[in-house]
Amino acid sequence: MNRLADSRILTRGAQEVLKADDLTRLKFVRRRPFILHGAAKDIHLRLEEALEDFPTEGDAHILIVGDSGMGKSKLVKRFAALHGCPEDGSASAARIPVLYVSFAITASPKGFLGRILERLNAPYSSNASSEVLYPLVLRLLRRIGLKMLIVDEVHHVFSGAKDRRLEALAVLKLLGNDLGITIVACGIDTALRAIQIDPQMVRRFDPIPLNRWTVNDQSAGFLNSLEAHLPLAHASNLSEERILTWILTEAEGLTGEIVGIVRRAAVEAIKTQRERIDLQTLRSLDWIRLSARTKASEAALKIGSPR
Structure with missing residues (x-):
């Protein structure tokens, strides 16, 4: 292993x-740096190639699948953002080759089309049907x-419901066909099963x-790479096998949890003046694994639920 x-x-x-004071260093450590690690680089390269294929x-779409906390959303x-889509949600009808949007919790064709229009700050009637909204979205996406x-x-x-699922997927398929664009879908493992509802979508993604x-x-x-972002006076050698194993075990292999542990440990290292x-x-962090936190939350909900 690298050291x-x-x-x-x-x-x-x-x-x-x-070189700054401790307060400034603590603020810096509490930021959330984006680390373009090996797997993320591979996906980034794949997206660049897909963009060039326009x-x-x-029929050449991409489905990024991973557990919650693996950094999928941050990556895409x-x-x-690198290709002109504002991160603050204030996109307008300028030239935007790459657009990010998310499905609503209750996915429906109308809701999805509405989210695209809202993302582009385009006015539309909330009473309009998906049949009315689709050509409006199509014209706008062509324009940008x-x-x-x-x-x-x-x-x-x-x-x-199953019919709404098929309708929502049909909208994705139509947008890909009508615009000749690549659709990049992201989600947890059930996203793969969602795509598999429609046999044609399986072939396309x-x-x-x-x-x-x-x-x-x-x-x-x-x-x-994470350690390179830490303003600590001494090297921590986070890739040393015992430290690496401890972090990955407590983080349960999740990117967000790994970053969270390292950030908290760096804060502690500065506060205690250990500097590593x-x-x-x-x-000393008394870190509680995500699975344990989830179980505790579920137990609390059961206790608080009406009988």
Whole structure:
């Protein structure tokens, strides 16, 4: 495995903040840096290639599947932002080759089309049917020069009745066909089952898994990259096998949990003036695994529910 030596290379931002006071360093550590790790780089490259393939025949779409907390949304939002789609939701009818939108919790054709219009700040009647909204969306997406539509939370298709699920998927299929764009769908494992409702959609979508982290060189590289963002005086060697294994075990392999543990440990390292993250620092966090937190929340809901 790769190791960070004491001569580790910090990012420019971390180098500058390292010279600042503790309060400034703590604020810097509490940010959420985007780490373009190996798996994310592969997906990013695949999206770039798909963008270059415009126009398509409407049958070369992508499905990014992974557990909640693996960083799917952050990855695709960043890609959309790099290609002109504002992250603050204030997109207008300018040239936007990549548009990010998410399915509503209760997915329906009308609701989905409405979310596209809202994302582009386009006025429409809430009483309009999906048959009326579809050509409006089509004209608008042509006008902005759309080449790729990223649809997040696609697993919400499963929340509706079967006929509504098929109608919602049909809208995606039609947009791909009519515009010649690549559709990038993202979701948890049920997103794959949602796509499988329609046999034609299975053929059109190529699934890309974003798997949980395990103890290997890729994980070591990811933790090395995380450490490079930490303005600590001493190297922590997060990729050292004992530390790496502890973090991945407590994070249950989830990207968001890994980042959360490392950020909290870095804050503790600054506050205690240890200036490095070691096993003692990590164990002092009293970290509760996500699965345990989820069980506790479910138990609390049962206790509080009316009988």
